[in-house]
Amino acid sequence: MPGLDKERECGKDPNGSCKLYTSSYAYPREDFHYWRDAVTHPCRPLDELIQYWPEKPSRYREVVGAYSVEMWKLSCRILEFICEGLGLSADYFSNDLTQVPKIMINHYPPCPAPSLTLGLSKHCDPTIITILLQGQINGLQVFKEGRWIGVQPLPHAFVVNIGYLLQIISNGKLKGAEHRVVTNSRYARTTICFFVYPRDDSLIEPGKALVNASNPAIYKAFKFVDFVTAFVLNPDDTGEAVKELITLNP
Ligand SMILES: O=C(O)CCC(=O)C(=O)O
Numbered sequence: 001m002p003g004l005d006k007e008r009e010c011g012k013d014p015n016g017s018c019k020l021y022t023s024s025y026a027y028p029r030e031d032f033h034y035w036r037d038a039v040t041h042p043c044r045p046l047d048e049l050i051q052y053w054p055e056k057p058s059r060y061r062e063v064v065g066a067y068s069v070e071m072w073k074l075s076c077r078i079l080e081f082i083c084e085g086l087g088l089s090a091d092y093f094s095n096d097l098t099q100v101p102k103i104m105i106n107h108y109p110p111c112p113a114p115s116l117t118l119g120l121s122k123h124c125d126p127t128i129i130t131i132l133l134q135g136q137i138n139g140l141q142v143f144k145e146g147r148w149i150g151v152q153p154l155p156h157a158f159v160v161n162i163g164y165l166l167q168i169i170s171n172g173k174l175k176g177a178e179h180r181v182v183t184n185s186r187y188a189r190t191t192i193c194f195f196v197y198p199r200d201d202s203l204i205e206p207g208k209a210l211v212n213a214s215n216p217a218i219y220k221a222f223k224f225v226d227f228v229t230a231f232v233l234n235p236d237d238t239g240e241a242v243k244e245l246i247t248l249n250p
């Protein structure tokens with residue numbers, strides 16, 4: 001699709017809820033650019049928001065709409081299991097903590113210099129959880145015990161990433177997955193993320209049921225909007241502004 005059409009398709013909401021990026025959302029501030037184009041938009045409530053989504057390719061709204069409905073159901077089920085595992089009430093996330101899910105479609109074209117160029121740098125998603133459909137092509141890596149490990153695409157499987165917010169809510173019992181995307185010179189790679197985000201004014205804090213005298217809170221309570229602001233200023237999640245916001249007695 002020509003660039004102008006892409007811009008038009010992603011510019012239907014005067015409030016800019018649908019965004020089109022090359023590299024990352026922070027393009028003008030990046031020290032390095034990434035080999036990636038991305039489209040993102042919120043997807044709930046669908047009836048209200050679908051009018052702002054791209055209409056091209058021709059079945060985009062139908063296909064991505066149906067996909068987002070299924071991802072929403074799946075994310076609710078996964079979060080119920082996570083609650084059971086952590087010892088939080090089953091409905092802990094059935095509220096503002098999960099009401100702003102977003103779809104992000106990433107496209108990484110074949111790259112002439114994969115050893116010099118990443119698709120996305122090391123980060124931890126600023127979400128509760130992320131459900132990722134990787135497709136058939138390798139590219140995702142997770143950082144574990146000091147080294148990068150490729151996440152092999154499996155047919156009919158999703159990757160579920162713990163986000164930074166769930167790390168905080170679980171009081172550090174669950175760790176946000178640090179990951180990045182590498183490029184390759186032969187194949188284009190397209191992936192779809194379903195990001196589970198809270199409302200801006202949601203309070204993020206270690207679950208009360210997980211905190212007691214022998215397990216004190218290791219993170220402060222904060223509003224999601226303040227976290228996002230700090231995160232956007234420091235896309236690297238070890239950024240000082242984020243650390244200061246979430247760490248007790250920094
Ligand atoms: O494309 C991928 O495999 C991962 C994308 C990702 O990590 C992100 O969009 O946050």
Ligand SMILES: [Fe+2]
Binds near residue numbers: 123124125179
């Ligand atoms: Fe990510």
